[in-house]
Amino acid sequence: MELLKDLTLILLVTTIVGHYCTRIGIPAVIGQLLVGVIMGPAILGWLHLTHELDSFAEIGVIILMFIAGLESDLQLLKRYLKPSVLVAALGVLVPVAGSYIVARAYQLPFVESLFISVIFAATSVSISVEVLKEMNALSSREGTTILGAAVVDDVLAVVILSVLVSTTGTAVGDTGSSNLFITTIEQIIYFAAIYFVVRWVAPYMAKIGEKLMIPMGSTLMAIILCFGMAYVAELVGLSNVVGAFFAGIAISQTTARETVDHHIEPIGYALFIPVFFVSIGLNMSFKGLGHQVWFIVILTVVAVLTKQFGAGLGAKMAGFSWSSSMAVGAGMVSRGEMALIIAQIGFQAKLMSAMRYSAIVAAIILATLLAPFLLRWTMNRVEKESQREKDEMKSA
Template structure:
């Protein structure tokens, strides 16, 4: 019966396959070239990668050469689904690899401070985003989406941080050995975990609605999934990766890690939550100490950060239409959303840092680091567009927040850290950091092999 069903399925038309292959090749080439150019200019690579999609998409090519754009980016659902499915795998592996960079020991040491900073850094922009969502023009809300769902989504988008961008920024600026750098990573890790859960809640609200029974079931599923991951998933993951690590080759470890991350995403998808949450938790389990030889995951990180992540980010740029910003109402909304994102995150992180006893410049440095949204914001925006919560205009606004906040982080961090003296513990860590870097590997470094996306 199965053979009959598979045989009856029509083969992929040669033209659709040709267009798909050209899409992937052109997007990757552009993302690589413009990403490297951005880095040479001192900007995060995500800026150039997103610009690739902007140039090839409706913002530039769609206006300059509409016939070529229509051929290269046809509006047929089947053609779009090919690229979307490929990018969805890239997103899950990107989020999973991000989870492997969690430093559990650091999180335990600084858990209290990190939790306080993270809660404040989440709560204030979340509330401001909710308020803004209730006041936004109706034209910015996806068709058929209740305003409260849109407001909840906007609040979630305003509250997230991005560990990949934060880690790469701290590494480039040689701040990973500083107490502030480690605290930014710890708080950002908590932010990431809560952010993926909030995204799952919003996704459920946008698709199946929210009732008391569904909320209760959702919380039960969340608690159950985390308990399952800790009690059963952790030893199983450790065993699977340990067996794979017996091979002298990196292939088995890489394959097992990919399977685990995708299964984590599939499980949360089956439970009605966003698959990125499951992929993130699976990535954390894969990266825990004792879970196989982490060095053998280097090929996975290379492929994800050098191929799949740039492809996803470039494809995200395809959905941006900067011409929307010519409309005064959209431009004003963009300025308002950006102000809410920046002020909310800075105010929240600053308040949390001061409550934990940090000085003003240290608190400002924390705000600068956690303000970077990067690829996490792009994932959130893409999810909102896919679910119909966001329009193209709103999607463009949210992705712009990711770009601008990622650009703001390095100079503001440099300014704040110039006023924070290095203590003795940090001096010792600095020497160890240099020794590890000279050896080409830094044990426990959350930024190891992390791309600037």
Template sequence: MSIEIENLLLIMVVVWSTGMLFRAVKLPLILGELLAGLIFGPALLGVFHETESVKILAELGIFFLMLHAGLETEPKKLLESSRLGLLIALAGIVLPFGLGAGISFLFNASLVQALFIGVAMSITAISVTAKIFKDFDYRNSEIKNLVMVAAVADDILAFILVSAILTIATAGTMTTAEVGLLFVKLIVFFFSIIFIGEKLINPVLKKFFCSSGGKAFTLTLIFGLLFGVIAEKLGIHFVIGAYMAGLFIKEELVSEKIFQKIEDRLFGLSYSFLGPIFFVSLGFAVDFAVFSEPGTLAFLILILLGALVGKVVGAGAAAYFSGKGLRSSAIIGFAMNGRGAVELILASIGLEAGIITHEIFSILVFMAFFTTFITPIALKFILPSGQKPDLIGS
């Protein structure tokens, strides 16, 4: 037990240290956590060890990250949003998805692997995007709202795609018609849960929250776990259930004060304790040896380029041809480019489910690191004067 505690202590000390460093240079903290896992994990220095307690805490980290991601998502914005926001989301999915799948086929990936890589390249990290706008104090509310609406639609569509891919992988072989029908079923199921089920679930939740006697956070966890169990019973991964549970935990169900407490506790567990352990643990599965093969290195380079070009050009072009200026379109394109927790969680799920290999997993981790690293640096040069923070730190 003492070895387990020492291992966790080392992980948390390094997470805190890298967090201080990355905060000083105004880069997303998730990069520091990934880097810590890569450098101090088995791949390089071997200081951290993948013990049973780390595995369990990392699994809990996935649950809390997805529950919090759902809490931050406002699906109703999709109905209230302009067509441009949805168009940007669609363009920001289609191009990187097509590039990801196409590049994967060039390197002899299976159909399921190619689809999975395409989806992983299509995701926009809402939390990373929101944090970048906050750090940059970007005041153009129209552009900000467009990007956030597009990011919400982007993630919801990506989850539908991932659910379909996991179902296809479990089923083994499916005809084109069966795959098409599956997508339709998942889309109907997802939006039915959000927009119809909400009318049934919210009143029940409100009643429970009102009578919870100060245990609102506990009730939130129960609800998240319940949706996770239901999702697994339906053949969907439990993290999809946790994400969907978060969609229903809204301020109108409880007082503003209680909702803020729930959000603060979820955020603390997600990004200060369990989440960082999960991100560090991802580095344990990365295999640097695979990049010694010329073919794998070429695969990595093309995926990095495809991820960058797909998002920036796809989302940016949709904005530009809809009447936005060149600078505004570039801001939208690069703001949609950041990947983060969700993409890494999906990579972890794919590896665990046997859909992707360690080689592909390593490529996806590097892709998330690269795009999240390059996004704030690119925006530093694109944003109007007066809204460019000092990335070197004060």
């Protein structure tokens, strides 16, 4: 069976590469991304992103974001809501402007340029979550702001995409303004319903899980809630990771939090999460990119810098130090699966030419590969600055 061969190969190689990456101080997620690039169509061609692998990868990112929500502090998320909104807003506006200018400079049509700018407005925080977890900084003010901003960023990107697709008339199904209005209402209802899930549904499900006479009853109920909220999020036009993240937050407020956390991490990290990170690299292909090298390089640089400084400026305006602001900006740089999904939607809706599609995917993956290095470097600066301030206080 082809799937078993692919999974064996992925798990074997990512285990070895992850071990040595950690040993030399490189985020393990970088090794997993590179495994996908090297073993995929871009270089060796040993692995291809089949429907089965893509399904495993989707479950992987859902579990990863569920764990992020599970390990988040709800009070901290509330406390850093204002910085999160500022970071997300500027982290969308600046990349939209920068990417649009690059596309127009290459004389791309107006609609295609606008769509490319929407792609690079998106943030995929799953990779940042992994790096922050490795550094034990997920619950830091920088980590909390990144998580909050990523949710707002997701919503903004989806809204902009919906408006663009519905107003061009070239989309599959041509949704129209009435459907856009309905979708917006559905999303508002979804976010309102999250309060009831956190307040009543999750505690009730946790109690049922504790009474079930089967192994890991609490964890099974948590997974049901996670997948259910992820599914409904997709139904209303949001990313499934938004639903998974809030499901994690909901379970984190119950007595089952520690039990679920203890059980869910082995399930995710032993199988699904490595497949997700490898799948991003499998999207990379060098075929037909030779004459677009400078377009890819310039777009990648602009994608990284605009997100870094746009989101970082939002953090600075919210009162963060420059080093913390740059760390927050670095945490928002990764585009990952969110940008790839938007690119695919636009390609199917004929908002982007086939020639540019491969170049865009290459720029997304390059930006995603750079993101963990930037985040680790900036977070290390934050730690050094914090330690220096503590030493100065002691000496005073």
